[in-house]
Amino acid sequence: MNHLLQIDDLRLRYPGGGFRSRMPEVLKGVSLHIEPGETLGLVGESGSGKTTLGRAVLGLAQATGGTITFDGQDITHLPAGRNRGEAREIQVVFQDPYTSLTPALQVRGILTEPLVAQGITRSDADRRVSSLLDRVGLPKDSADRFAREFSGG
Known part of the structure; x- marks a missing residue:
């Protein structure tokens, strides 16, 4: 079966500051798959x-292995221009909402902006956002609130 996203033995080391110094690996053999x-x-x-x-x-940090x-x-080492096309299909929500x-x-606005940027009409984007909020059990008026108005939990 083809996984949607498969990561095998991923390793990442940020470049060191000098010829003798090497930063330790920050990712060491990470493997996972998402269906x-x-x-x-x-x-x-x-x-x-x-x-x-x-x-x-996302291609924003270069893997050193895996x-x-x-x-x-295989998107491990795509050139920057090619990565941009793949990024439309891959989204990450980082841990700090602020x-x-x-x-x-x-x-x-937060949810429709990327949809409109990909060519979806604003009215279709609004309908999609309403549907998504409904799917995750948020009240209809959630779309008209600011993110800071929600509980962190």
Whole structure:
């Protein structure tokens, strides 16, 4: 079976500061897979590599070993221009909502903006956002609230 996202023995080391210094590996042999329709929540201590793993999948941090396969295509070392096309299909929500979500926009604006940027009409994007909020059990008026108005839990 083809996994939607498959990560095998992923390793990542940030470049060192000098010819003798080498930074330690920040990801050491991470493997996981996600099936179509599945959602993965990554939980761990501060500094455990959650954000770094997301950055590697998005191509924002270069893996030094292992493979990242998305929808059957190896995306581990795609050139920057090719990565942008894959990024439309891969989204990461980082752990800090205050830096991840635009505080000046209501939830509707935060969720419709990337859809409209991909060519979906604003009315279709609004309908999709309403449907998504309903699917996750949020009240209809949630779209007209700011992210800061929600509980952190």
